[in-house]
Amino acid sequence: MLIELEKRKEPSQTMLYLTPVIAVLATMIVGGILFTLIGHNGFAAVKEIFITPIIDTHKWQDLGIKAAPLILIAVGLSIGFRANVWNIGAEGQYIVGGLAGTGIALLTWELEGWWILPLMCIAGAIGGALYASIPAFLKTKLNVNEILSSLMLTYASIQLLYYLMRGPWKDPEGFNFPQTRLFNDSQILPEIIPGTIVHLGVPLAFIIAIIAWFVMSKSIFGFQIRVVGSAPAAARYGGFSAKRTIWMAMLIGGGFAGLAGIFEAAGPFQQMVPQFPTGYGFTAIIVAFLGRLHPIGIILGGLVLAVSYVGGEIAQTSLGLPNAAAGIFQAMMLFFLLATDILVKYRLKLNIANQAGDAS
Amino acid sequence: MTEKTDYRIELSAITKSFPGVLANDNVSFAIKPGEIHALLGENGAGKSTLVKMIYGIMQPDEGEIRWEGEAIKVANPKAARKLGVGMVFQHFSLFEAMTVLENIALGMDAKISQNLLEEKIREVMDVYGLKLDPHRIVSTLSVGERQRIEIVRALLLNPRLLIMDEPTSVLTPQEVAQLFETLRKLSATGCSILYISHKLHEIKELCDQATILRGGKVVGECDPKQETSKSMAEMMIGGDLKQIEKDVKTEFGDPRFVVDNLSQVGEGDFGVALSNISFSVRAGEIFGIAGVAGNGQNELLMALSGEVPTSNADTIKLDGKSVADQNILQRRKHGLCAVPEERNGHAAVVDFSLSDNAILTARERMNLASGGLIKHSEARSYTDNVISTFGVKTTGSASPAGSLSGGNLQKFVVGREIMQNPDVLLISQPTWGVDAGAAAAIHQAIVDLAENGSAIIVISQDLDELLAICDEMAVINEGKLSKTLKVGEASVDEIGLLMGGIHGDPNANQDSVENAHAH
Numbered sequence: 051m052l053i054e055l056e057k058r059k060e061p062s063q064t065m066l067y068l069t070p071v072i073a074v075l076a077t078m079i080v081g082g083i084l085f086t087l088i089g090h091n092g093f094a095a096v097k098e099i100f101i102t103p104i105i106d107t108h109k110w111q112d113l114g115i116k117a118a119p120l121i122l123i124a125v126g127l128s129i130g131f132r133a134n135v136w137n138i139g140a141e142g143q144y145i146v147g148g149l150a151g152t153g154i155a156l157l158t159w160e161l162e163g164w165w166i167l168p169l170m171c172i173a174g175a176i177g178g179a180l181y182a183s184i185p186a187f188l189k190t191k192l193n194v195n196e197i198l199s200s201l202m203l204t205y206a207s208i209q210l211l212y213y214l215m216r217g218p219w220k221d222p223e224g225f226n227f228p229q230t231r232l233f234n235d236s237q238i239l240p241e242i243i244p245g246t247i248v249h250l251g252v253p254l255a256f257i258i259a260i261i262a263w264f265v266m267s268k269s270i271f272g273f274q275i276r277v278v279g280s281a282p283a284a285a286r287y288g289g290f291s292a293k294r295t296i297w298m299a300m301l302i303g304g305g306f307a308g309l310a311g312i313f314e315a316a317g318p319f320q321q322m323v324p325q326f327p328t329g330y331g332f333t334a335i336i337v338a339f340l341g342r343l344h345p346i347g348i349i350l351g352g353l354v355l356a357v358s359y360v361g362g363e364i365a366q367t368s369l370g371l372p373n374a375a376a377g378i379f380q381a382m383m384l385f386f387l388l389a390t391d392i393l394v395k396y397r398l399k400l401n402i403a404n405q406a407g408d409a410s
Numbered sequence: 411m412t413e414k415t416d417y418r419i420e421l422s423a424i425t426k427s428f429p430g431v432l433a434n435d436n437v438s439f440a441i442k443p444g445e446i447h448a449l450l451g452e453n454g455a456g457k458s459t460l461v462k463m464i465y466g467i468m469q470p471d472e473g474e475i476r477w478e479g480e481a482i483k484v485a486n487p488k489a490a491r492k493l494g495v496g497m498v499f500q501h502f503s504l505f506e507a508m509t510v511l512e513n514i515a516l517g518m519d520a521k522i523s524q525n526l527l528e529e530k531i532r533e534v535m536d537v538y539g540l541k542l543d544p545h546r547i548v549s550t551l552s553v554g555e556r557q558r559i560e561i562v563r564a565l566l567l568n569p570r571l572l573i574m575d576e577p578t579s580v581l582t583p584q585e586v587a588q589l590f591e592t593l594r595k596l597s598a599t600g601c602s603i604l605y606i607s608h609k610l611h612e613i614k615e616l617c618d619q620a621t622i623l624r625g626g627k628v629v630g631e632c633d634p635k636q637e638t639s640k641s642m643a644e645m646m647i648g649g650d651l652k653q654i655e656k657d658v659k660t661e662f663g664d665p666r667f668v669v670d671n672l673s674q675v676g677e678g679d680f681g682v683a684l685s686n687i688s689f690s691v692r693a694g695e696i697f698g699i700a701g702v703a704g705n706g707q708n709e710l711l712m713a714l715s716g717e718v719p720t721s722n723a724d725t726i727k728l729d730g731k732s733v734a735d736q737n738i739l740q741r742r743k744h745g746l747c748a749v750p751e752e753r754n755g756h757a758a759v760v761d762f763s764l765s766d767n768a769i770l771t772a773r774e775r776m777n778l779a780s781g782g783l784i785k786h787s788e789a790r791s792y793t794d795n796v797i798s799t800f801g802v803k804t805t806g807s808a809s810p811a812g813s814l815s816g817g818n819l820q821k822f823v824v825g826r827e828i829m830q831n832p833d834v835l836l837i838s839q840p841t842w843g844v845d846a847g848a849a850a851a852i853h854q855a856i857v858d859l860a861e862n863g864s865a866i867i868v869i870s871q872d873l874d875e876l877l878a879i880c881d882e883m884a885v886i887n888e889g890k891l892s893k894t895l896k897v898g899e900a901s902v903d904e905i906g907l908l909m910g911g912i913h914g915d916p917n918a919n920q921d922s923v924e925n926a927h928a929h
């Protein structure tokens with residue numbers, strides 16, 4: 051018996067919006083079973099990871115802190131993904147953006163002024179965009195696959211980070227620890243809710259996502275991105291240059307990732323450390339797809355993944371689950387999302403007729 | 411072999427449905443040994459689905475296929491070939507970079523040595539008068555020669571039923587004559603032929619019997635030699651054939667679109683280079699460009715429309731302005747609109763709504779965007795306007811382009827460009843795969859636009875179409891354009907010879923010349 055995928059005539063619109071929800075539910079069920087099978091209390095784990103961060107109001111600030119960089123990076127990536135530009139190296143652009151902003155901070159560490167922080171942010175965005183311009187250049191000039199080049203550049207950026215931390219940027223008063231000096235008060239993102247850790251970068255990420263929504267749905271630029279992604283020949287016919295679109299998509303993706311990087315450095319870290327890369331750039335890929343590449347969906351997707359991060363930390367302390375547990379749940383979510391997506395667009399068909407024919 | 415019946419193959423009450431469409435509804439007909447049987451119908455009438463079931467690519471939902479009297483199930487193409495069914499597809503499956511022999515060897519079910527295969531190929535070619543060098547690389551062959559590979563491939567299996575799917579759509583008139591000769595020889599040996607086409611004069615010339623399909627149902631059986639083309643056409647489209655209203659014009663305005671020595675290198679390994687193309691089109695004139703597919707038509711359209719600009723600005727002049735170095739957006743602003751051949755993914759984005767598809771090309775001329783922002787309500791009203799003016803059957807401007815039938819989408823695409831009121835309209839294959847009603851509407855719209863003083867260039871493989879609507883025409887072959895011919899004065903033979911080309915395969919060319927003399 052052969053199982054075939056048959057394209058559905060018109061995929062159900064409701065299902066298209068329901069699949070992320072189904073994927074999350076399936077992750078919870080299968081994850082629960084999986085962790086039970088390997089000897090943990092699986093359903094307690096699911097509860098700690100997915101429910102506790104939501105019902106425990108003390109954890110909301112953590113959700114905001116985690117969701118912000120995910121949303122910011124995912125919105126940038128989604129613009130590229132819509133144009134069929136597969137920037138997988140947001141992690142690297144995030145690191146280089148963080149480093150570029152840190153560079154400004156180190157140059158101005160004896161100075162004070164309102165202008166320093168915006169300058170760091172601009173430097174962060176430019177740093178990320180410049181780092182993304184390498185795969186953009188390779189793609190448009192030499193037709194190098196951007197998936198590979200952007201991914202590999204991530205590892206290069208990590209080495210750059212380690213070099214700077216252990217070498218030129220090491221805090222001279224830091225007892226030889228590989229990290230920079232602490233940023234001064236003009237160099238850190240201010241708290242916006244007193245008494246919490248929620249910094250200015252959090253609302254900015256949400257605002258940027260909403261602006262991106264407006265741009266993608268109302269502007270010729272957003273239209274261009276969608277046409278290039280859906281039908282390159284039609285885009286050329288419509289007068290849109292594929293190369294320029296690749297450039298713009300890469301620069302925006304890199305710029306947003308770089309901005310998220312400096313927000314993270316000037317927010318929670320308040321300095322640059324070798325532990326700076328935490329995988330936000332990769333997790334943001336899941337967020338982008340969970341959010342259907344739509345900025346508003348990405349806000350929701352970012353919150354869901356933030357829940358899994360925060361919940362993973364809770365489960366580590368309360369249940370003694372390994373650190374990798376949250377990662378497993380996140381990966382499962384992407385898997386179920388892609389799988390349910392296939393089933394929305396295609397139906398399974400048992401090809402019995404063929405078998406009967408073969409037998410006769 | 412026990413002959414229980416007079417028929418080679420009988421189809422009775424075949425029904426096949428796809429989600430949303432009944433492709434074949436209770437279809438029955440039968441073919442005798444040695445008979446050349448036409449399956450006639452418009453695009454979408456269900457011809458291809460039917461033959462795919464005979465060839466085992468699909469299975470019927472209901473009904474029975476009987477092969478020489480015996481009820482059978484054709485599980486897959488391999489089983490069909492085993493029975494003795496051969497098929498030549500409309501689109502060839504050949505590896506361009508391999509030789510004829512290698513291509514045939516790859517398609518064989520049984521593995522035999524290359525030498526033996528070559529011997530067999532030469533034998534088949536001798537018997538049926540097919541000329542082809544087995545060691546030529548496919549990419550160097552003309553379309554007619556490529557089709558011969560597919561025919562040889564089918565004949566090597568000694569078929570008793572050969573299915574030909576729209577075999578002449580890519581051939582020159584001379585190549586068609588050659589093909590018919592081969593098919594007649596084949597039928598004389600007792601092989602049945604199922605000949606699928608929508609070209610009536612060919613069916614009248616070649617076929618003994620015809621089954622006419624419309625909307626998946628058999629609507630008539632006839633002997634084509636006893637019918638007129640008009641009577642068969644009316645059975646096929648189920649209504650009166652509309653005539654295009656076009657006055658014979660002798661007076662035209664000033665030249666609006668002048669191409670002077672346009673040359674361009676081909677893109678990639680198999681792209682066609684354009685060399686020294688020159689022609690000019692006057693206000694009110696329709697200029698046709700005929701030619702066999704793959705001779706540079708796409709490249710020419712993209713060079714003329716501005717999708718691929720050239721550096722030498724003077725090679726294309728639009729109302730006296732040099733525009734060859736401008737991109738498609740700039741040319742559109744100067745009044746040049748274009749409709750490329752491929753609807754899906756080139757002229758239209760299938761998963762976009764019709765109104766988004768209007769934004770694709772009409773945003774500048776129709777003011778559907780300003781300051782980088784889209785004016786969605788203006789786009790919708792322009793789209794509605796196109797839909798109502800051109801009678802596009804759709805649920806509205808929000809429905810995706812992919813939900814429209816081929817003919818309706820083509821009407822929309824043509825309408826979208828014509829309603830921008832272009833000074834010059836470039837249109838490639840305006841009625842490719844479009845039903846007769848939509849084709850007539852599109853032809854009339856083109857003629858009307860010319861009446862209003864626009865200059866129009868129509869690129870088409872359909873010679874009948876060009877002869878019906880054009881004032882002047884030229885033929886493109888291997889990226890070179892022939893001299894301009896006046897439509898009333900050019901003979902089909904002359905055009906056919908130009909389509910075969912002066913630079914083509916010397917053998918094929920010689921044949922064409924001989925054929926032309928024989929007529």
